[in-house]
Amino acid sequence: MDFTQLFTELSKGFVSFTYLNAIMILVSLVLIYLAIWKEYEPVLLLPIGFGCLLANLGMSNEIGFMKVIYDAGIKTELFPLLIFIGVGAMIDFSPLLSQPSLVLLGAAGQFGIYFTLLLAIVLGFPLKEAAAIGSIGAIDGPTAIFVGERLAPNLIAPIAVAAYSYMSLIPIIQPPIMKLMTTRKERLIRMEYSPKPVSRLTLVLFPIIVTLLVALVAPDAAPLMAALMLGNLLREALVVDRLSKMSQNELINIATLFLGLAIGSTMTGQNFLNLSTLKILALGMLAFIVDTIAGLLFGKLMAVITRGKVNPLVGACGISAFPMAGRLSAKMALEEDPSNFILMHAMGSNTAGQLGSVIAGGVLLALVYGFIH
Numbered sequence: 549m550d551f552t553q554l555f556t557e558l559s560k561g562f563v564s565f566t567y568l569n570a571i572m573i574l575v576s577l578v579l580i581y582l583a584i585w586k587e588y589e590p591v592l593l594l595p596i597g598f599g600c601l602l603a604n605l606g607m608s609n610e611i612g613f614m615k616v617i618y619d620a621g622i623k624t625e626l627f628p629l630l631i632f633i634g635v636g637a638m639i640d641f642s643p644l645l646s647q648p649s650l651v652l653l654g655a656a657g658q659f660g661i662y663f664t665l666l667l668a669i670v671l672g673f674p675l676k677e678a679a680a681i682g683s684i685g686a687i688d689g690p691t692a693i694f695v696g697e698r699l700a701p702n703l704i705a706p707i708a709v710a711a712y713s714y715m716s717l718i719p720i721i722q723p724p725i726m727k728l729m730t731t732r733k734e735r736l737i738r739m740e741y742s743p744k745p746v747s748r749l750t751l752v753l754f755p756i757i758v759t760l761l762v763a764l765v766a767p768d769a770a771p772l773m774a775a776l777m778l779g780n781l782l783r784e785a786l787v788v789d790r791l792s793k794m795s796q797n798e799l800i801n802i803a804t805l806f807l808g809l810a811i812g813s814t815m816t817g818q819n820f821l822n823l824s825t826l827k828i829l830a831l832g833m834l835a836f837i838v839d840t841i842a843g844l845l846f847g848k849l850m851a852v853i854t855r856g857k858v859n860p861l862v863g864a865c866g867i868s869a870f871p872m873a874g875r876l877s878a879k880m881a882l883e884e885d886p887s888n889f890i891l892m893h894a895m896g897s898n899t900a901g902q903l904g905s906v907i908a909g910g911v912l913l914a915l916v917y918g919f920i921h
Contacts, residue, residue: 568817569604575820576600576812582716589716592689595805596712599812609813618810622697622704627807628690629775634800635690635902636779637792639870641754642746643896649850650862650893654900656846657866658908660685660839664831665912671827676700679916681828684710685835686905687718688868693807694772695909699916705814706825710832712811715869719876721833722840722864726880729844730860734851735884737859739893751784762907768917769910776906839867843897859890865898868905874898 579597583590602614609618621627644650665682673681680700683692684707692711696704714721726735755777763770782792814820847863861880865873877898878891 564606565604566817568821570817572604572815572817572820573601575815576604589712591801591804592712592808593716595808596709596812596815599809600815601812602809603813603816607813608816609810614809614813617806618813621803621806622693622810623701625694625697625771627803627810628694629771630803631690631800631807632772632775632906633779633782634795634797634803635870636755636776636781637783637795637800639776639780639783639899639902640895641780641899642751643892644899645746645750645754646744647893647896650896651900651903652850653843653846653863653866653897654902654904655866656863657839657843657868657897657901658686658904659842660835660837661908661912663838664835667834668827668831671831673827675919676916677703679912680707681831682835683707683909683912684714684828684832685839686868686909687711687715687836687839687873688902688905688909689715689807691772691868691905691909693811695912698913703824703828705811705820706828707832708811709815710829714832714836715872718869718872721836722873722876723880725837725840726844726861726864726877729841730848732884734848734860735881736888737851737856738885738888739857739859739862739890741889741892748784748786752781755781755784758903762910766907766910766914768913769906772906772909773903776902836867840864843867843901859888859893862890862893862897865894866901866904868898868901870898870902871895873901 576597579593579600582588583593583597603609607614609615661682664685665678668678668681669675676699680696680703683695686692689708689711693704693708696707759774759777762773779795782788782795843863843866844860847858847860850858851860859881861877865877867873874891874894874897877894881888881890
């Protein structure tokens with residue numbers, strides 16, 4: 549090999565490196581900083597940030613081992629499903645089953661999906677892309693990726709980044725809205741917790757019945773819901789403790805690591821830095837805000853109907869983002885009154901939001917496919 553060939557080989561990386569790649573490397577460092585020093589969802593933002601770094605150093609999802617990871621886990625929808633098995637194994641549905649009225653808050657927390665869908669269409673996005681952007685309103689990364697990959701794979705990077713970034717920023721975004729939308733008197737409302745006992749038979753039958761109903765009523769949501777309910781069945785069966793613990797730990801951790809790397813690998817400067825991405829990020833933030841407002845408004849309505857027996861703060865966690873949103877609502881109540889414990893009610897609303905986000909994603913797919921065909 550002569551000097552010219554050697555120089556060519558050594559300079560290949562520099563030749564393909566552009567200022568857009570440099571900007572995205574800065575973005576990746578910001579994500580890594582938020583993950584490590586601010587501890588904003590580090591399990592998600594750290595691999596996404598490092599994947600973004602690799603993508604702009606010539607290791608995107610179009611070549612090499614990053615392509616293998618992306619094709620195996622995102623294109624096949626495997627990673628979101630594996631993560632949902634782990635999430636299901638972590639969820640205790642007994643607070644929801646003992647207070648079934650909380651399911652209404654889970655439904656209200658999905659309003660931002662459809663509001664954002666309509667707004668995206670107004671802004672000029674085609675129907676499929678608008679629906680994929682609307683899925684950010686689920687505030688649930690796996691659901692947004694599942695829907696986005698089916699409807700608009702070209703937008704999967706900004707959709708996933710928006711979904712996971714806003715999930716991690718819940719403690720910053722939601723509190724000002726919660727204080728603005730509720731009075732101190734409302735935040736001081738105490739909710740009695742005297743739940744009806746939930747039998748083991750009910751807890752075991754619940755994931756099976758939900759899977760059957762969703763597969764029949766909203767089949768497009770069936771894969772995600774089935775994965776979520778499988779994880780929950782492993783938890784409630786009480787005979788497969790090793791599988792339950794593995795799902796809650798090794799399975800979800802490995803899937804999250806590779807999903808984060810795969811999403812980050814799509815964030816090249818050429819694909820990510822454009823006006824469309826900025827619109828998607830803005831629409832995603834709006835979807836989050838609308839979800840929170842709709843949940844709080846419905847919580848306030850329930851407070852009026854029940855004559856002050858429902859604290860509107862539990863409406864804010866009708867989004868997905870389990871269990872962060874539920875803990876935040878409970879924390880807000882404790883800040884007003886250190887003896888006001890609404891955690892179990894908040895978790896009931898939060899688990900309803902988890903179910904609602906999956907169903908809403910399936911309905912979104914059904915609406916789009918039905919309109920097109």
